[in-house]
Amino acid sequence: MKKWILDHLPTIWVCAIYAFGMIMVIDHARADWIMKKPITYKEESKVNSAPVSDVYINEISKKVEDKLKLIEENEKKGILKSTTLDRFERDGQWCFIKIVIRQKGDDIIKEEIMECADTEHGRTDKEKIAELEKQIELEKAKKPGYWELFAAFYYKDLNAPEYCRLYSQPSHAYKAIGTACLTTDGKWERR
DSSP, X not given: OHHHXXXXXXXXXXXXXXHXXXXXXXXXXXXXXXXXXXXXXXXXXXXXXXXXXXXXXXXXXXXXXXXXXXXXXXXXXXXXXXXXXXXXXXXXXXXXXXXXXXXXXXXXXXEEEEEEOOSGGXXXXXXXXXXXXXXXXXXXXXXXXXXXXXXXXHTTSTTOOOEEEEEEOTTSTTOOEEEEEEOTTSOEEEO
16 A cells, blocks of 8 residues: 555646645635625715815816806906916016907907016026026036046147047947947047
8 A cells, every 4th residue: 555655646736736636726706606795875875974175186286176266257347268378578677468358248358468577587486597507508518528638638649549448338248348439529439
């Protein structure tokens, strides 16, 4: 008997695993047979819910709310449409033209209102900061970098050999060492 069990051990093992799997499937199937009926809306509304302590409103809902208030105010004033054109400078002040289309009785009236700012240059702080950032980027673009200056100095002589350096390539299949050479423009090219 002992030899028979040892000779057929793989077969017995596979049969035991298969039987265990079938028991698990049958047990799982029984759990599905005893399914509960789905909860209806009436039953769900009877469930006690937790009280809400804080309500958070995101920025989008605030913007929509402000837009709805503006539309409501415009309806009270009889304004059908209101648009603002781009700003322009006039007599040292920044001005813009506002076009308002409104209804008075049975007449539709189009008004072009020019409004000028009393503040210095009529610009907001954000616009000033954006303009300063653009100026800084332009100044950086005008100044040559270190390698541009080095290339201009190194390649001053026409007989100068190429300025090359070795660099490691950890992503290369054989982790071979690569060569990069400096061009006359101050940019590195791989070779």
